[in-house]
């Protein structure tokens with residue numbers, strides 16, 4: 607498809623959407639806007655956008671598709687800015703925010719003006735942020751929720767899906783309320799649990815500094831998302847307050863229940879508790895990418911000679927370090943190294959780094 611695609615907010619998600627759209631529609635002109643001049647420059651130099659613009663309003667009026675990819679509070683502001691602008695009549699406005707009810711509500715004045723707004727949420731990402739972490743394949747196989755209101759014509763939903771087909775995501779239509787309820791359980795609330803576990807460990811560490819030295823394995827796995835962007839999660843919690851308050855209440859009841867089993871030494875119930883959780887979790891559909899992405903990348907500056915990849919994978923295989931993805935990146939001044947290796951866990955990545963450094967003279971980088 608041809609046309610001007612304006613991405614407002616060039617971070618991890620805006621950048622990844624831009625790359626995915628360009629991959630499927632090479633003739634589209636990708637135009638970027640960001641309040642941060644640095645993000646804008648970086649997006650341009652990484653080739654994530656074709657043009658960087660200083661004015662959102664001006665670019666919006668020339669756009670055929672507008673993707674709002676700022677944090678949710680700023681997305682509300684951007685929606686306000688769009689009201690009363692002389693937008694192109696066929697423009698499709700969408701967003702990528704992690705919450706939907708407040709955003710869709712904020713889009714009502716636009717919808718009433720006859721502008722097509724379709725709320726969106728690609729349900730994949732990372733605890734990383736910024737355009738440097740953007741990938742065209744970030745959303746492959748992930749669910750991409752759309753929350754069109756009844757104002758939106760079916761043909762425009764189809765048109766948006768075509769624009770977004772390079773994401774290779776699976777589109778699912780939900781109401782904004784349904785979205786916020788489900789995202790609350792499986793995405794938002796777990797971030798509070800992860801953060802609270804970290805807080806708890808930090809309090810214990812005041813009594814014994816061994817706590818953080820010994821925190822590894824399971825603790826690191828379950829608390830990975832506590833390293834996410836605090837601003838982004840603050841805004842999500844403010845937006846999805848009602849659902850989250852209910853989740854807090856249910857979680858407290860859940861903790862009381864299992865606490866009683868432990869206090870009573872009720873081994874059968876404790877066993878059953880873990881057993882049932884394992885059964886449900888083991889039955890969850892496995893996706894190669896999506897809600898829990900593997901995002902532990904190591905860049906290796908390798909010389910350009912045949913066999914260099916098998917040399918490196920050979921060293922890793924000897925130490926039984928599994929690689930989840932391997933890719934040669936075109937040499938560019940602003941990308942570290944040329945070989946990108948992805949691992950399932952941070953521990954694997956660290957082991958790989960030591961292994962490569964021990965066996966070769968190649969420089970390794972964790973970005």
Ligand SMILES: NC(=O)C1=CN([C@@H]2O[C@H](COP(=O)(O)OP(=O)(O)OC[C@H]3O[C@@H](n4cnc5c(N)ncnc54)[C@H](O)[C@@H]3O)[C@@H](O)[C@H]2O)C=CC1
Pocket residue numbers: 614615616617618619620639640641642645675676677678680681683684702703704705727728729730731732733734735736737835838842
């Ligand atoms: N990080 C993740 O894993 C996921 C995030 N989301 C949603 O995507 C949106 C963006 O998140 P990320 O890309 O992770 O954040 P990010 O921090 O990587 O990027 C956000 C970008 O928006 C820019 N920005 C802030 N205010 C702006 C404004 N008023 N106008 C234009 N640009 C503005 C920032 O300068 C930054 O470059 C959020 O709404 C988030 O809820 C959705 C799915 C996954």
Ligand SMILES: O=C(O)C(=O)Cc1ccc(O)cc1
Pocket residue numbers: 703704728729730731732733793831897898899
């Ligand atoms: O790091 C992770 O696994 C995430 O939790 C990614 C994520 C963050 C926000 C979303 O709205 C959707 C997915």
